[in-house]
Amino acid sequence: MTADTPTRRRGKALEQAIYQAVWDELQEVGFPKLTMEGIARRAGTSKPVLYRRWPNRKSLMIATIHHFLPGLRSLPDGGSLRADALAVLRILRERLLDVGRATILGILMESADDPRGDDELLSALVDYLKEFMEKSVFLRAVERGEIVPEQVTGRLLTLPLDLARIEFFITGDLPERSLEEIVDVAFLPALGLRPPHGTRTAG
Amino acid sequence: MTADTPTRRRGKALEQAIYQAVWDELQEVGFPKLTMEGIARRAGTSKPVLYRRWPNRKSLMIATIHHFLPGLRSLPDGGSLRADALAVLRILRERLLDVGRATILGILMESADDPRGDDELLSALVDYLKEFMEKSVFLRAVERGEIVPEQVTGRLLTLPLDLARIEFFITGDLPERSLEEIVDVAFLPALGLRPPHGTRTAG
DNA sequence: CCCTTAAGATACCGTGAGTATCTTATTGAT
DNA sequence: ATCAATAAGATACTCACGGTATCTTAAGGG
Structure with missing residues (x-):
């Protein structure tokens, strides 16, 4: 199995290979x-490693997701609340699809008796996007005069x-x-805004 | 374990006992x-039964949930869209808490490779409430003149x-x-309505 | 009263998480 | 260059649990 890899990997190199194998x-x-x-086999190593x-398995899963979904740095200004909100949602979609429904549900569920790590997973997937909604999307909208600061409430921040x-x-x-x-249909109207004309709104 | 139950149960009686044991x-x-x-032990029976x-386990889980969460018959008219919506949400809360987060996630997750039964679970827990939102909540609101029929869109129906x-x-x-x-903060504003005065809206 | 049905007990298989043990390659220090 | 400490990799194990096979025996209907 490792005939073509006579080199025995260590440290970071091995860790990388394991993350890749999990993925x-x-x-x-x-x-x-x-x-x-299965993971060990694919990584060319063994379970004890x-x-x-x-x-445990859950820790490895969460670490892998962290490894492949690094935090976001900044969000370009889309020119409108609508554009910025859609941009954040598209990032969310990309990440959710990358990880997959079964994986997310699986990890959340495996946490039922021991929720340690849940936070980490959710923060890697969603929570940090709330920061973006607040710091970037809403803040800019306030600066543009689209909404007033009083509308920046927790519930509306995370609604989309x-x-x-x-x-x-x-x-x-x-x-x-x-998206x-x-x-x-939901987000802009809840803020008292109307989507621009020509935007189709499904019914 | 069954020394005090010399009677060997059958049919519906046994089934009941099993559902209760699962619960x-x-x-x-x-x-x-x-x-x-564990279920078999608690029910005073054995796995083959x-x-x-x-x-499989998943089927038993779903059947148990169905057994303990029968469908809803009707929703009393609360006098306003707000009251009716809250009523539906309280039903939802009751059911979700009854079943529990871990159980729901667990069943959904166990379905990842075989989604049969998912629909059943979700319908027992949520989907049929959509019916209520449409048939009772929204319909009555239209009759009261709170909203117009065009506002009864899929997304807004299920938003709460x-x-x-x-x-x-x-x-x-x-x-x-x-709730x-x-x-x-979200539902009524998205419909272009304002909650009545004196209603605290968290921020 | 007997015969069919199915309950209950028990033992089993397969799989996968997690662990213990041992050998051996790698690496850094001397 | 050599050697000791470290950790990789292989293997074999335990244990728990889902699911099955087999057998005995109680229930209940005719």
Whole structure:
């Protein structure tokens, strides 16, 4: 199995290979069939090596997701609240689809008796986007005069994110049409705004 | 274990006892530690009896939830769109809390490779409430003149339910405060309505 | 009263998480 | 260059649990 890799990897190099193996295995067999043995096999190593680094499967999963979904740096100004909100939602979609419904549900569920790590996963996937909604999207909208600061409430901040992720959790998908509908039918109206003319709003 | 029950139960009586055992076991040990052996033990029976009735654990879980959460018959008229929407959300909360976050996530996740039964679970928990939102809540609001029929769109129909259940999925709870916030800050404004004066809207 | 049905007990298989143990390659220090 | 400490990799194990096969025996209907 390692005849062509006589070099025995260590430290970071090995860790990288393991993360990659988890990721590939996830894409190939999916979360329900993901096993530590499968990961070890694909990484060209063995189970004890995995358990020396991560205490259990869940930890390894979360670490892998962190590794492949680094934090976002900045969000370009889209010129309008609508454009900025859609941009954030598209980032969310990209990340959710990258990780996959089964994986997210699986990790959340595996946390039922031990929620440690949940926060980490959710923050990697969604929470930090709330920061963007507040710091970038809403702040700019206030500066533009689209909304007033009093409208920047917690519930409205996360409304588009919440609607998007529940749709993804249930259906496993998040089409562009849904994103626009969320913004134009729910988000903007809830802020007392109307989407620009010519924007189709599904009914 | 069955020394005090010399009678060997059959048919419906046995089935009832099994459902009850699943329910109790769920409350006591929680979904992650729920095992078929544990269920059988608590029901005073054995695994083969379970497998003669349900092909696998997931089926038994879904059947149990159906058994304890029968469909709703009617929703009394609360006098306003706001009151009716809150009523539906409170039903949703009751059911979600009854079943529990871990159980719902667990079943959804167990479906990742075989989604059969998902629909059943989701319909027992949420989907049929959409019917109520449409047939009762919105219809009455239209009759009262609070909204116009054109506002009865799919996305807005489920908006309160979606916001409520994502909050529950993530936090495992759904306080009354959240329900009111969902209705007053998101739902009614999205419909172009304002909550009545004196209604606190969290910020 | 007997015969069919199915409950309940028990033992089993397969799989996968997690661990213990041992050998050996790698690396850094001398 | 050599050697000791470290950790990789292989292997074999335990344990828990889902699911099945087999057998005995109680229930209940005719």
